[in-house]
Amino acid sequence: MKVIVLGAGIVGVTSAYQLAKSGHEVIVVDRQPGPALETSFANAGEVSFGYCSPWAAPGIPTKAMKWLFMQHAPLILRPKVDTAMLSWLAKMLSNCTSKRYAINKSRMLRLADYSRVSLAALRVETSIAYDERMQGTLQLFRTQQQLDASGKDVNALAADGIPYEVLDRDGCIRVEPALKHVCEKIVGGLLTPKDETGDCFKFANGLAKKAEVLGVRFSWGTEIKGLDIENGRVRGVVTNRERLSADAVVVALGSYSPLLLKRYGLKLPVYPVKGYSLTIPITDASRAPESTVMDETYKIAITRLGDRIRVGGMAEISGYNNDLGQARRRTLEHSVMDLFPGGDANKATFWSGLRPMTPDGTPVIGPTKIAGLFLNAGHGTLGWTMSSGSARVIADLVTGRKPDIDVTDLAIARYA
Incomplete structure (x- = not known):
């Protein structure tokens, strides 16, 4: 055909x-x-077969209200007279229940795990080099409340047979040695060891x-x-x-x-949710991540791509625009430099892209x-x-x- x-x-x-x-x-x-x-072009670089969750989750509406008033908020909402935006938001809110979350996460994990197998076959078949690493994703918790709340994700991973490991502070440092310099800022993490990293472009x-x-x-x-x-x-x-x-x-x-x-x-029902990234040259490898660290507080992924750190995240609901807000850059810099000050942020490349999001x-x-x-x-x-x-x-x-x-x-x- x-x-x-x-x-x-x-x-x-x-x-x-x-x-x-x-x-x-x-x-x-x-x-x-x-x-x-x-x-x-410059997404976060994480290939997250295990760290794979719908944004529509129980408690998100309450969290969203708090985020709107945070200096380094993971969510930015710029409402406008846009029926597509309002319809999408209403549908997303209807998926913020425990029942819908379990259904949506299960099918996302099904597709993601199949993609893990497919990408592995494709890598062998094509021998493409793309700064790939196979060292997992560490979801990093700065508070005990975040660690306790990860229970729903642990249950979903277990139900679908996805490998995971709940880590204490020392466990996090074992996986990401550079965290020993900021150990007082973390309480634990959730490791999905089958996850990968790589330069999508x-x-x-x-x-x-x-x-x-x-x-x-x-x-x-x-x-x-x-x-x-x-x-x-x-x-x-x-x-x-x-x-x-x-x-x-x-x-x-x-x-x-x-x-x-x-x-x-x-x-x-797909709507653009803008994300941002910084690509930072590494100047001190001992203070840089080994793989991907997901900073749960700011919902920001910090990923090692060869001799660079890619910092990506945030969700800005503002329609079809790629404006580069300097406040968003400051949030990315704050997250990465607070945990991994091993790069030169002054030489970073700042970028934004429109993620095509479904409500579920x-x-x-x-x-x-x-x-x-x-x-x-x-x-x-x-x-x-x-x-x-x-x-x-x-x-x-x-x-x-x-x-x-x-x-x-x-x-x-x-x-x-």
Whole structure:
């Protein structure tokens, strides 16, 4: 079949690669001049198969109210007259129950664990180097209350058979030796040892080259004007350059997916939640992290990427904008320098990206009511984590094969 993939972020590139491996003729369309130049460009770098939770959780509404008044708040809400924002917020709040949290986390872990296996196979298959490390994620607790509250995550990990270890202060220092310099600031942590780290941008570019070897064609700098739909079936894509015919189309446009789909009666509840990152050169390796440390207080990930520290996090709900607020930079600097002052923050690169968030945390992967039109979007903060597994799933569905995992609750039909 001829398949068009819309979007060349990490999700689009991995989808194209797996579709080509399945024997399809693939074209990738993207407005940027190369792969992974938007949300995938400078993300936190964590590949969090175990540290994988929906943002909609019990207690979040109360915490959110407190965060609004914090100097270094993990959540920033800039309300506006935007029906999409208000609808998304209402849906997210409806998922902040213990029952919904358990359901949503379980299916996220199912997909993430499948992606762990898929990425491992892809790494062997392609030999791409991307500053990868396989040393886990340490969720770091500064207070006893945070440590006690991690019980719900421990239960979910245990229920799904995901390895974990609850650590005291000494255990945290064993995993991340640089914490010995700030041991008085922590009480314990939750280690998910199967998690990984790596530069998403490097990986996506390496995989794009491998995809080209398989015959994938990339149409760079191309604006998508719309879909060509006839008698309830997608027939191709209209761009600013040409009309491309196809037997199937995969929409992997991240936060921009719903803007395209709403013209065709598809209401995809994905909204952009802006995140920020700093990339800091390491000057003292003994004061730098070994893998990923998730600072639970500020919801910020601090990750080792070769000779750099990538600091990423925060959630700003403010629509489609990539403004770089200096207050957000100060929060990132505060978190990393408070724990790992082993880099030169004055030489840091500051960046922001729009994470495509669903109200329940799970991406939308699967067919739509329009024949031949498939979605692979809404991965939120976990696009890098879930990309390999999501690509395998979408390639199977487009090809007509049964995926290796249950995907009945991943498609857009769950929002009907």
